[in-house]
Amino acid sequence: MNSEPADIIQVRNLTLRYSDGKESLKDINLSIKANAINVLFGPANGGKSTLLRTLNRLNDLTDVSVMQGEVLFNGKNLLDPDIDVIELRRTIGIVFSRPVVLPMTIYENISYGLALAGIRSKVQQKERVKEALQQAVLWDEVYDRLDTPAAELSGGQKQRLCLARSLALKPEVIMLDEPTSALDPVSTANIEDLLQRIKEELTIILVPHNTQQAARMADYAAFFLQGELVEWGTGEQIFTRPKEKKTQDYVEGRFG
Numbered sequence: 001m002n003s004e005p006a007d008i009i010q011v012r013n014l015t016l017r018y019s020d021g022k023e024s025l026k027d028i029n030l031s032i033k034a035n036a037i038n039v040l041f042g043p044a045n046g047g048k049s050t051l052l053r054t055l056n057r058l059n060d061l062t063d064v065s066v067m068q069g070e071v072l073f074n075g076k077n078l079l080d081p082d083i084d085v086i087e088l089r090r091t092i093g094i095v096f097s098r099p100v101v102l103p104m105t106i107y108e109n110i111s112y113g114l115a116l117a118g119i120r121s122k123v124q125q126k127e128r129v130k131e132a133l134q135q136a137v138l139w140d141e142v143y144d145r146l147d148t149p150a151a152e153l154s155g156g157q158k159q160r161l162c163l164a165r166s167l168a169l170k171p172e173v174i175m176l177d178e179p180t181s182a183l184d185p186v187s188t189a190n191i192e193d194l195l196q197r198i199k200e201e202l203t204i205i206l207v208p209h210n211t212q213q214a215a216r217m218a219d220y221a222a223f224f225l226q227g228e229l230v231e232w233g234t235g236e237q238i239f240t241r242p243k244e245k246k247t248q249d250y251v252e253g254r255f256g
């Protein structure tokens with residue numbers, strides 16, 4: 001990295017409690033850096049997925065009893081009730097661990113979302129589909145069978161299709177929640193390579209599926225433990241010179 005990237009998202013004093021009373025995020029303060037891979041890592045139940053779901057308001061659909069603090073994005077608090085949630089979810093996309101393809105063709109898996117987003121011109125759709133598949137490094141494998149069912153793709157290809165589906169909407173941020181946990185090592189390496197490539201164009205927030213992947217991928221890293229953000233910094237600092245003993249113990253595999 002040449003210079004310190006700008007903050008694209010600023011999480012300020014974010015506390016979230018589900019209606020069962022459990023505090024899943026405790027006074028979180030964190031900056032997400034633009035055009036970088038921002039890794040959120042730590043043991044299960046740390047609050048990583050909860051934070052991702054908060055950033056594009058998927059938590060609106062779950063039973064949250066308390067949400068305090070703010071999340072600044074493009075000069076606005078994205079937790080404000082008057083935010084356009086549909087537009088927010090286009091701008092901050094999410095890819096989950098299990099690739100969920102729609103029961104449609106490869107082409108339609110992408111064009112469907114474009115149509116929903118108001119892009120109805122067939123010419124424009126065609127261009128966007130091609131561009132997204134190229135960005136997701138899937139084009140060369142599927143360009144001659146775009147009209148076949150997406151269900152016939154391999155697991156790794158399906159995950160790249162899910163990524164292409166988000167990329168087609170030209171998001172500013174893509175969040176990935178353990179995107180390679182269901183994939184073999186070769187498919188995992190493909191996804192990791194392509195994330196390194198696309199960070200030139202957008203911002204990535206990655207919940208990795210293990211600490212090795214966190215260390216490999218992180219330009220910036222935030223260590224979550226039981227709803228608390230223990231520490232965050234550059235990947236290099238967190239994985240070689242952590243300030244907190246808890247981070248060091250986790251990174252060195254003393255608990256997990």
Ligand SMILES: Nc1ncnc2c1ncn2[C@@H]1O[C@H](COP(=O)(O)OP(=O)(O)OP(=O)(O)O)[C@@H](O)[C@H]1O
Pocket residue numbers: 018019020022024042043044045046047048049050051062063224
């Ligand atoms: N919809 C929900 N309702 C109630 N509690 C929830 C809900 N979703 C998550 N939790 C709780 O919030 C805490 C944080 O969970 P979360 O899934 O955010 O952690 P995580 O760090 O992503 O863990 P994992 O690696 O297992 O996905 C956990 O104690 C979990 O049980």
